[in-house]
Amino acid sequence: MRRLFVLAIFISAVLANGQTPYQTPVLLTTGGQSADGLFMKNVLTKEGIEFQYKPLATVADLDSAKTLIMVIGGSSKGLGAARISAEDEIARMTALLDSAAAKRIPVIAAHLGGKNRRGSLSDPFNDLGVQKSNHFFVVKGGDDDGYFKKRTNVRKIPYLMVDKTADLGAPLKQLFTKPAGE
């Protein structure tokens, strides 16, 4: 009930403003250097949402962005390939997310990798991502234990679970579409 209320406020705020807070171009990055960012890249390409994909995006990259999408979940191979330590990756994510908040750039966090992207390596990235985002998507399998559900409930941000990554197209498209009536 309370969530509905918050959502209503959020939507009315958006309506009052006359447009969605989710504007393009999007800066797409990862939180944990998993290759799952590429799935989001595929979805955004398919939906025709303008974006720039930078797995190792820094604060400076936010200058030309109006929305930040962060695909969370760790990959040891990915961290290795990017030659970045888990700690440095956490630091990069924190800086990026905090800077987005300061610049009022909305953040969408998405967990796409299922069970493989959970556990001791991934969850520090997952936690950070879900704690500092405004909208959350998860693909089935990644939240069997309600880890994300619980956190989004506490933070009162929208949470959507889809069956497969490809199903993210429609809800994403909707987020970026100006609401009718303008």
Place this chain on the structure above:
Amino acid sequence: MSEGLILAAMVAALSISVFFVKLPTGIALLVSAMIGAFVAGEGIPLRHLAEGSMMYLDPMLIVLTSLFFMAVFERSGALSSLNVWMLRKFSSRPFILVSLLTLFVMLPGMFTGLTAPCVLTTGAIAAPVLLAAGTPRAVAGAFIASGAFWGMAAPPVNICAMLIGAGVDMPYIGFDLPLLATTVPLALLSGHLLVGKYFRGLKTENVCELIESKESGGALLYLPFLVVMSLMLGERFLPQYVPHLGIPLIFVIAAVLSLFTGARVKIKEAADWSVKSAMPILALLAGIGMFIQILTLTGARGFIVIELLELSEWQRYVGIAILVQLFGGVSAYGSSVVLGVPILLSMLGQNNVIVASALSIIASLGDFMPPTRLAVVLAGPVVGEESSAAILRKSLWPIVLGLACGIGMLIYANEIGKLFGLN
């Protein structure tokens, strides 16, 4: 029959054969393997036994050829000559002498990741010095086994760590520093704790007699040893100039060379001695291979691993301390692959390099452990001590230090990793 019972049957058969029937350990392992296969309903799996017996073909050849090299090298007069030189040079500085002897014994292990070449080459060279200083034979054996163990674990080549790394696709990078910083100081500490007191009391007059009794030969005497070292090191560091011959061939070349560099050697007598000394060890290595093959075939191996992994956290450290080491007693490499890899996978949150280093040290300790006690068994003939059990009893220091070091590294893997700038 359940895997636990099969394992129990194999262990019982092994213990009875060794302790009551007094079979040689190699034969006892074969008996145990056959009984394990039989109770598992495999009959007599000839192909598996044959395959397993060849598992350690390379170490077998290394043991045989290095013993042959040592036999010829010793008979050429090189060993006593080298000892005379060492004692003359350092007998008044016992601290340096013991440290040098320790590092010297470790040297071949650092480049081969094996204990056998340490015990049988540099260990054999150090033995007379140790004995001349008044070290009891069993303690001298323990000193050599200790140096060999630390040498095996020391960088640049730690095969156990490489095998564990290979199981999780981790390149052999970043191991040198943590391994060097742990193995070398602890090796020196073990060495001083074991023989320091005998060397501190070393009176120059005491060794004078020995020094004067033998004349020191020319530099040519040491050529075979230099050839062994330069071929082993050259293969690794200058692969474009030095061909890959393999350790057995290197020893054979050096042995042939020794025939021409010193006193006349009766080659048949030297060969007889080395084959006779090597035979029980070869049987042992063949037996271990068959034992492991049947352990795996019957599922007893998986049973051991899963039982270990099901333990709670603190129990697991105790389990690792006991099982990795004991399995290492069957084979340090086997223990690294079979137990080390799953343990590393269960500890992925910890610094991988440090965890793998720690496990490699604990697995290497297996060279002290029954049933094989490889380092100890090999050290026996080198120092002339009949009872390998006596040597093992004196080896408490390296075992305790090795275990403490390994478990400590496991528990504080992340902190230690940071210390060495590893992520």
Place this chain on the structure above:
Amino acid sequence: MIRKLVILALLSAACFISGGMLLSQHQDETLYPTPSLTKRMMLSDYFSVLRGGDGDTEVFEYCGDEGGGTVLILGGTHCDEPASYLAAYLLIETLDVQRGRVLIVPRANRSALTHNLQGEGHPQTFEVETLHGKRSFRMGSRYTNPLNQWPDPEVYLHSPSKQELSGSDSRNLNRCYPGRADGTYTERVAHALAELIKQEKVDLVIDLHEASPEYPVINAIVAHERAMDCAAFAVMELQGQGLEYSLEPSPQNYHGLSHRELGDHTNALATLMESANASQGRLRGRTDAQLVVTGRDKMYTRAAEIEMTRVPFGLEGIPLDIRVARHIEGTRQLVLAFNGLNAGKEVEFGGAPTYAEIVERGFGKFMHEEN
């Protein structure tokens, strides 16, 4: 004296019998390619030094009527990963290529099929149900047979990266890429495969593998950075079908692997697929032909309960049928993704059964023993 003679006689008999059993493993299985096969070549056609040796292995070419790109499928790089070569055998016996070209090397390291890894207790063969009765296949080893390459160095120095690995990896084909013309036996095989890729202008390499259920990269496609887009589309499509797949980038600092070196040293897009094989794992219980085929193992079920496996592992296990089906479907989706990204270089094929068909009927039922 008599006692010694008896022992000697017994030992000789044991050696003779077991020697015969070991020798029996050197015979290649007969394969029955579809009529769509256009050429049957040898790897030595690309690097003549291999000719006639155990390293020389068959290359099957399927050419469509229409021109297009070229896909190379590698099976049997590691021969204790049976789904890798059985998926390749199945393609050879079912494939019908309409467009472009498919090259298949089902036994990439042929020597590795001629022995078993010591200490692993693997069966020499296992049987699969087909329409023509039971068909027997060999189980091999991860490494080249020591009869072909011996002794191992203590440390294997990879060329050209100078990376250090344990000596036994010098006989691991998937640590020897890009290979050396004047290198070891295994490096020469790797070199020959790289030559094949260059001379045939291969566009996409799919290297089929299996891994133990506790291995971190499992049910996965690993891809070189140039192949990432293609692999990402394939993985998404596979996930869409309800198959658990993850996408992993090829590590830049780990050398010798096909997805790293073939991507770096040839123009092909290099990918690799892993399925979960209990008979290869370190936690497995009893090791026999049953385990290879059914993939059922109570130790792994226990391991899954303490979260030591990276894939769900129930009592039903992960049978060979599912693993082969995954490789076939994964291959199909990689090719489709490649087609989507490379207009004009499409490769189109039919004939191969679908994932659902294989899982339902068993892959053996689709293999042909006569044509």
